[in-house]
Amino acid sequence: MTVQPLARPGPCAADWHWQLRHRIRSVAQLVARFPALGASAAGIAAAADKFPLAITPYYAGLIRRPDDADPLFRLAVPQAAEIAEHTFQSLDPMDEGTHTPVPGLIRRYGDRALLLVSSTCATYCRHCDRKRIAGQHEGALTPAQFRRAVDWIARHEEIHDVILSGGDPLTLGDAALRTMLAALRAIPHVEIIRIHSRTPVTLPQRITPGLARMLRRFQPLWINSQFNHPRELTPAACAALARLADAGCPLGNQAVLLRGVNDSADVLEELFRGLVRNRVRPYYLFQCELVRGVEHFRVPTARGLAIMAELRRRLSNLALPIYVLDTPGAGKIPLTPGTILAASARRLKLRGPNGQSAVYPEPR
Ligand SMILES: *Cc1c(COP(=O)(O)O)cnc(C)c1O
Ligand code: SF4
Numbered sequence: 001m002t003v004q005p006l007a008r009p010g011p012c013a014a015d016w017h018w019q020l021r022h023r024i025r026s027v028a029q030l031v032a033r034f035p036a037l038g039a040s041a042a043g044i045a046a047a048a049d050k051f052p053l054a055i056t057p058y059y060a061g062l063i064r065r066p067d068d069a070d071p072l073f074r075l076a077v078p079q080a081a082e083i084a085e086h087t088f089q090s091l092d093p094m095d096e097g098t099h100t101p102v103p104g105l106i107r108r109y110g111d112r113a114l115l116l117v118s119s120t121c122a123t124y125c126r127h128c129d130r131k132r133i134a135g136q137h138e139g140a141l142t143p144a145q146f147r148r149a150v151d152w153i154a155r156h157e158e159i160h161d162v163i164l165s166g167g168d169p170l171t172l173g174d175a176a177l178r179t180m181l182a183a184l185r186a187i188p189h190v191e192i193i194r195i196h197s198r199t200p201v202t203l204p205q206r207i208t209p210g211l212a213r214m215l216r217r218f219q220p221l222w223i224n225s226q227f228n229h230p231r232e233l234t235p236a237a238c239a240a241l242a243r244l245a246d247a248g249c250p251l252g253n254q255a256v257l258l259r260g261v262n263d264s265a266d267v268l269e270e271l272f273r274g275l276v277r278n279r280v281r282p283y284y285l286f287q288c289e290l291v292r293g294v295e296h297f298r299v300p301t302a303r304g305l306a307i308m309a310e311l312r313r314r315l316s317n318l319a320l321p322i323y324v325l326d327t328p329g330a331g332k333i334p335l336t337p338g339t340i341l342a343a344s345a346r347r348l349k350l351r352g353p354n355g356q357s358a359v360y361p362e363p364r
Pocket of ligand 2: 125166
């Protein structure tokens, strides 16, 4: 009897390489997927010309309606509004370029350094604050550039926390990541490594058991993702988060407050509850920056503060991120509704989340 060799599983939607290769990358592919967009193709093309377009088949499958009333459509599909120019907007609002001692390394805080290890993302967010880097050409830090960055960190003993960012570091393969993580782990003063990746949202297939096994060897390794809407917490995304948490990675989420996507207490409550249920701590809620091409996403800070005040009434602190504005001169500044009504050397007068006041006598 002859034994049939086992058929090798072919490339398919469950494979992250397949997902990357089959991304929607052109307006023609977009219109083929969503024929209703034919009429607005010119505006989409003008925007995609300026800021790159890529959507994984997985993420495209989460879009329910091809118009910008659908929050996931808004997050991923270019819109003509992106090409409106506003004089106060910049491609590098945080002035990261001037905080770059060696190529690919940004240092804006004393004890932390951020490495732009890849300029590729699985899906390009329309609200991206690094539009000057993400997808302008799809590449990665070269081994020589990475070596220079690692040497710089090794010479700076005050750096205790290194963040792999981009672009999206998890668009790199396991071997390249392992090399980077091993080089950083070999530096004694690097206590914490973080990976900032949106792949749990747009390419959960990337979080393979093999990747999780590899990451486990480099603890303490924190992973921050960017879920912006509760519909992004699909069974596939939740399974990816579970794999990372089971590998010992503390998980965080850095959402962005975006008009027409999540600028409501109900949507954010559902998002933050869903994240905590999946062992993800909501870490930051970012106020939109003054980056070119995102004006249509900006929400007034008064509205952001009102939403946060409402969420504080509804949610445990475990589910509450810090609402923060990143500024070029002063770094990240928390935006918090005022709780201190009056302060003297004798006593502090406070206002609680539901409006009641409280008094705390100071020590003598
Ligand atoms: C935001 C940021 C960090 C990390 O800041 P945390 O508040 O510690 O999360 C580090 N480096 C740069 C350049 C940043 O923009
Ligand atoms: S994943 Fe991050 S870097 Fe990439 S497009 Fe989205 S916000 Fe920008």
